[in-house]
Amino acid sequence: MKKFILLMTTVLLGFSVSLVGAAEIEVKMLNKDADDNKMVFEPMLIMAEKGDTVTFLPTEKGHMAASMKGMLPEGIKKFKGKINKKISVVVSEDGLYGIKCTPHFANGMVAIIAVGDFNPDGFLDGKKIPKKSKKRMEEMLAQLAN
Numbered sequence: 001m002k003k004f005i006l007l008m009t010t011v012l013l014g015f016s017v018s019l020v021g022a023a024e025i026e027v028k029m030l031n032k033d034a035d036d037n038k039m040v041f042e043p044m045l046i047m048a049e050k051g052d053t054v055t056f057l058p059t060e061k062g063h064m065a066a067s068m069k070g071m072l073p074e075g076i077k078k079f080k081g082k083i084n085k086k087i088s089v090v091v092s093e094d095g096l097y098g099i100k101c102t103p104h105f106a107n108g109m110v111a112i113i114a115v116g117d118f119n120p121d122g123f124l125d126g127k128k129i130p131k132k133s134k135k136r137m138e139e140m141l142a143q144l145a146n
């Protein structure tokens with residue numbers, strides 16, 4: 001019984017911490033996902049709350065995560081991870097964050113972090129983005145517009 005109470009306390013504590021505190025979100029960097037999509041962040045569209053930490057994991061070799069030029073909310077500094085290293089980003093401002101894996105940008109390896117209050121309209125305007133990446137970003141933005 002004591003053990004059970006201890007367990008329940010731990011569970012409840014963990015639950016309340018997750019309610020109050022910021023979340024930790026993990027994103028895998030993959031050569032191929034379960035649906036056979038190549039060069040992908042998983043998830044590709046990352047829904048987060050202000051203050052959460054998003055960590056990109058080098059699950060498979062050869063990847064990194066970097067912010068895309070001009071595609072961060074105001075007040076967020078650009079960032080660039082190293083290949084085969086994990087990188088964490090605290091999403092402390094509302095808005096959309098464009099993310100790419102530089103070596104696989106042409107292969108469509110992009111992600112979007114969407115935080116709080118954001119506007120998907122015009123996010124890609126005037127940006128130079130390779131075809132495959134652009135297509136994936138357009139699909140994600142269409143999802144966000146719904």
Ligand SMILES: [Cu+2]
Binds near residue numbers: 063
């Ligand atoms: Cu990559």
